[in-house]
Amino acid sequence: MRLYFTNRLNTLEPQTMPTDLLSKTFAALADPTRRAMLVRLSRGEASVNELAKPFKMSLPAVSKHLKVLERSGLITRGRQAQWRPCKLEVRPLVQAVDWMEGHRKEWEQRFDRLDAYLTELQKKEKKTNQKQPKP
């Protein structure tokens, strides 16, 4: 992760802002293998070998995926030197769901207002048409 100064963060300039964690979460979630790994981890901690089992994939390839997940904050690795179990971190997922659902609600409400507005517009149009003298 990039380092940044607190005072820079406060100015909220996109050019100096670090890539936000949520975007990293989505990028990490975009891959089906990584999603499958997270589902496995939702049942409990697992080693790299255990996670690799269901996939026809080399261990280095699996490690690459795990690194992406780790950088995005979706998993953490244990500190034991030999068996570094992977653990699902739920906070980024909750934030991702919040973000998606927040926007969904916003759009649903917007659609309600649009529906009412369209009805109103079409009523007006009808009235205007009726007022016109018949040929």
Next chain:
Amino acid sequence: MPEIQPFITSRVFNAPRNLVYAVHTKPEHIARWFGPAGTKVLKFDMDFRVGGVNHYGIVVPPDVEMWGKQVYKEIVPLEKVVHVQSFSDKDGKITRHPMSPSWPAEMLATTTFTDEGKGCKVTVSWLPYNSDEASIATFDGARDSMSGGFKGMFDNLEAYIKELA
């Protein structure tokens, strides 16, 4: 938790497509429904063309002033509008969401219009947006995979998230 279809929502409106498209793309119409009920418009400077910007300011009830920016990325008349949505200040400088500063600063929203019987179906999808090329490619490529593949994962994780959240 309702069934999650992330990033996408749609609605069928009982109005012809040209009207539905017009109320999405003409400033005098958009200002009437885009913001919450009771919204007062301070500025709505809509330059509707590819690369054009809509810098707007609204006051939403009870009395919250909000500024935002839309940059139009793609326009297919009567079919599709793609824009980048962000919060901004009065001068048009991009800022974070005032209530959720950890959210992505910018969002890519795609709106499509299709005929549905005598009405028009509007579909909106949204993704976090970073202006660097790599992220754009990632999200463009990932959109379908995300929409299709997410549901299963969230179904599986739902209970787990609830437990820990």
